[in-house]
Each structure stands twice: as structure tokens, then as C-alpha cells.
Amino acid sequence: MRIIVPIRQILDPRGFTVSRRHERIFVNREEYIINPNDKNALEVALRIKDTGGAEVIAVAVGKPRVDDALREAMALGADAAYLLTDEALAQTDAAGAAKALAKAIEKIGDFDLIITGQETLDTGDAQLGPWLAEYFGIAQVTNVREATVSDGALRAKRDWGTGYAEVEAAPPVLLTVAPGANKPRYPHGGRIMAAYREWEVTTWGAEALGLDAADLEPLTEGRGRTFPPERTLGERLTGSPQDVAADLVQQLRLQHVIK
Amino acid sequence: MDLDYLQMLMGEEEVVVEEEGEGYRNIWVVAERVGDELAPVTLEMLNQAQQLASTLGAYVMAVLVGGDETLAQELIYHGADKVFLFDDPALKDYALEPYIKALGDLFAEKMPEIVLCGATDVGGELAPRLARRLDAVALTNCTGLTLDASQRTLVCTMPVYDGEYSEVVAFSPEVHPQIVTVQPGVFGLPYRDEYRSAEVETVAVDLDGAQPRVKVLNVVAExxxxxxxxxxxxxxxxxxxxxxxxxxxxxxxxxxxxxxxxxxxxxxxxxxxxxxxxxxxxxxxxxxxxxxxxxxxxxxxxxxxxxxxxxxxxxxxxxxxxxxxxxxxxxxxxxxxxxxxxxxxxxxxx
Known part of the structure; x- marks a missing residue:
């Protein structure tokens, strides 16, 4: 069984503070981590590997620094890693990155499962998984909490409405894992050393993937940022319990805090 | 408020959508059902779509997969200028493959300028597949939608880092359709106007080769x-x-x-x-x-x-x-x- 796990490297939120008052982000330490939701996806893949055996391959698009994320993935248990990087790939947007990942997965070939995070923390993008499933024309299960493989069939528990659903599908299947679905493991010390000293991250550029500049042209453009309003001193509600309760419920609905 | 609208309110004239025209047109809302009702986010999207439509000079089209005439009328009462209804009983319960076939075929024919889906379990997995199928891109989990009128592009607000702040992202002008998933509870509910009338067109889809690939074994409720x-x-x-x-x-x-x-x-x-x-x-x-x-x-x-x-x-x-x-x-x-x-x-x- 071959499982491909596309991961993304993001700026570590513990390294910056957001000032609502100045509407700015102050970066104190520029450090990068694996998108936490992708780490949940890697954990799902590694648990399948632990129970029934599997070859887990991590793939990522971006700048050369993304190498670190892939080595961390190997330290956690991935068997191989591919970094898709060059000048064009480092600057593309979600659609371009998806195309690059699709081409790389095609080139790696013979996969049974693709497992990735449901969303990325740094862009809010939640389209990669289903986008890839459509590219390959395969089944998909989104917002997965747990997944197992037995007798060649995939079984998964996924978020559904206010509860969850248990589903079954025959590979190839794409899974997106729900944020916080599991507690990712810590890397083994020996594997960290090996990931940096012994193992290789294979690097492919756009040309190796058969993509040209037009394929990687961004389809979206950034128009800046907005910040939530600063917290103000709260309001006091007074009156009989019934009046206060009615006021409160109305306010919560107006503010879209509850439905 | 003009006379046409007054007449419409009086129930004397229905919204008539001009179907002729070139290129990518109109704002399409992919309706979602929860049990026998429309999901609140569907109505919220109709509200927002009406506002965008008035700026663009476009119509608000709703597409309802697997619903019935009653729900189609509800869509009209809440702001749809026309409803496309897939009433095939095989589409009653949601399954990705048949739904994506129905929507993909319809959109390939009708060429929407903008498509709104709910950022829900269902909309969240349909929208990116539609984006790939229609050679476009999706912007997901949006909490704000405005228009860059000069380019006719949507400008979307996407919360990042658990809502610490938001990135504002616009589609490039050459992207069609512009597909968005909209977070529930962000836009207000529209006024329900029972005197509003418009056309419901029943459409069919060839489900050959679109059988569900994922089998649901068990659903555990709230x-x-x-x-x-x-x-x-x-x-x-x-x-x-x-x-x-x-x-x-x-x-x-x-x-x-x-x-x-x-x-x-x-x-x-x-x-x-x-x-x-x-x-x-x-x-x-x-x-x-x-x-x-x-x-x-x-x-x-x-x-x-x-x-x-x-x-x-x-x-x-x-x-x-x-x-x-x-x-x-x-x-x-x-x-x-x-x-x-x-x-x-x-x-x-x-």
C-alpha cells in the first residue's frame, strides 16, 4: 500500500503577534512548521502504516526552506519525501500548487491513498484535497477523524452534520483529515538524525513536472488583510431574568455567535 | 423601489430571466438541504447574491439537487430569480459522484460567472471538485464577499490562523466561473416574500458512470x-x-x-x-x-x-x-x- 501525503509548510503562529489596534502582524521569530492539519493527516497515514504496513511518501511545494518540513515528516515516519521547488513553484498560488502536486503524484505513481489536511492555517484554503480527487477522478472522503485499511478496503469515520458517519470505499481514495482529528506523534530522536544526515529529499522543478509558466500563473491575487475589531469594554444587561435572557439571546444571534 | 418591483410584490408579474447572451453570466447559488428544509446558509447566500447581482446587472440562479417543487418555491421567495431543479429520486440523498455530475454538466452548459456554495460538509467538498472540473479555482470558507466592479471580480475575505486576522483575496479576471464557499451565519437571512414568483425549470442528468464510490455504513447523530x-x-x-x-x-x-x-x-x-x-x-x-x-x-x-x-x-x-x-x-x-x-x-x- 502506497500512501501519499501532501504537506504544507507555514509560518509558526507562536512566532508572531497580531495587533488589532495597529492592524499589523509583528513577526518576532520567523520560524516555520508543518501545517498542523497536515500533521494530523500524516498521523492518519502513519497509523495505517503501523497496523498493516504501508509506504508513506510526503510531498510539498514551495521555497527551498520547505525541505525542513519534509525532513520532519521523515523523522516522524515517512519513507520518502519530494520537494517541488524552483522560482516559479515558490511563487504560485493554491491552484498552481495543486497542479504541481498532482503532476508529482502522477510521477510517483501507483498510489492507493492520498491523505492531506482539510485546510491550511495560513491561507484558509480548503480545496486541495477534493481538487486532487477530481484530477485523478477518484473517490474522496473529507473531514476524516480516523481511518483504517483491512482486506484492501478503506474504512473511515468522518464528521457529518452535528455527528459523524462511518464510510467504506475501495482504493484509490483521497482523504482529507479534520483539524485536530488526532494527536500527532513526536519524532524519534534517531530518525531526526537520520532524516538530516542519511536520507534524501528528492527535488523536482516545474520542468521535471511538465509544467510551464502559464500553468503556474496565479489565478488569484492578494488584496491585503483585515483585522477583527479591538475588544471593547462590555455592555451590561439589566432587568428581570426574562428580559436579560431575551436581550442576550438576541445579541448572540445578531452577532452570529449562535444560530 | 421601481414599478416593476412593486408589481412583482403584488404578484402581478414574475421575474423573467433573459436566457440569451454570450459568455459567463449570472450568479449561481448551489442550494443545500438539511432533512426536508433548506440549509440556512443557502438562504444567506441568496441574500448576498441579490446584492452582488444588482451591482453586476446579473440574475440570481439557484440550483437544487434532489429537492422538490416546495423547496424550489422557497428559494424563489428568498431571492432566486430562477431555479433549476434536479428532481430525479436517485438524487434524494447526497452522494458526491451523482451530485458533482449534475452540477458539473449544468454549469458547463450555462457558464456561470459566479458560483456560491456553503462552506459546509457538502459544499466544502463539492466546490473544489467543481473548480477543477470547470478549470477554475475556488476560494474557500469566505466571511466577506465584495465586488471589484471594474474587473467584475469577487473580492473574498478568508479568515486565517483561526480567525486571528483575514486575508483579502480577489480572483484574477480571466477565471470563470469564480467559485466560492461561504461560511454559514455570516450574511443575514433575506426577507421571505411569498408573493415573489419566478420560473422553476426541471432538469435531468444522465447518471451513467456517476455511481457513488463511498458507501455510508452508519450515521451517528447529534x-x-x-x-x-x-x-x-x-x-x-x-x-x-x-x-x-x-x-x-x-x-x-x-x-x-x-x-x-x-x-x-x-x-x-x-x-x-x-x-x-x-x-x-x-x-x-x-x-x-x-x-x-x-x-x-x-x-x-x-x-x-x-x-x-x-x-x-x-x-x-x-x-x-x-x-x-x-x-x-x-x-x-x-x-x-x-x-x-x-x-x-x-x-x-x-
Missing amino acids: AEREPVPLPKARIIVSAGRGMGDAEGFALVEQLAAALSGEVAGSRGAVDEGWIDEEKQVGMGGATVRPDLYIACGISGAIQHYFGIQDAKFVVAINRDENAPIFKVADVGIVADAKEVIPAIIEALEA
């Missing part, structure tokens, strides 16, 4: 749902020593259930033995960042505040008007929580 870990919970109702006794604490549990939220407690509640230590919020316990945090009978010592400073909306109920919790609350209620909570539960059910 009542049996597993508790959400506190750091991930969207709504938390938390008890402090001020609840007085186990009976008071039971009220907090009832309020949490009424809001489909989680129960938590301060150090005091844990010490009293009302709640397990793992449900403690604040220093020594969990750090939470829910959309709504209701502190009942919690004085709000700094240790507690550390655990809730990232909560988006804080409600405090406490008898002591000088309790520090009121300094960090968005809404404060100076009263006995035991009297107010039952009234809140009642108001929620009303």
Missing part, C-alpha cells in the same frame, strides 16, 4: 456525538464556585446542551468536585478559543482569564458586580446565574 475537546470547542459554558451546589452546576450543563456546546469549569468548580480536572479552563487547565464562552458564577481571577483571552465572545453572569470577569466580558449580567440560566434556555427555545 445526541450520540462525542464530546469535542475543549481547545477545539466552538461554544463553551463554564461554571464557577458561584453556582453554589451540584444543582446549580446541573443548570450549566443544561445550558451547554441547549447551545450544543461543551461544559467546562474554573478551578473552583473542580475543587467542589462538580467537574473533572480535564475540563478545567485557565492556568493549570485548558486554554480555549471558542466563538462563545459563557462564564457562570466565575469571578474571573487572572489565572482563569489566561485560559479564555482568545475567546471571541465572552458572556459573564455573576452576582458580584465588581467581579473581575466583567472587565473582559463582551456582555455582563449582574444577577444570580441560577435565575438567569433557566430564562436563557427558555429564550433559546422560543
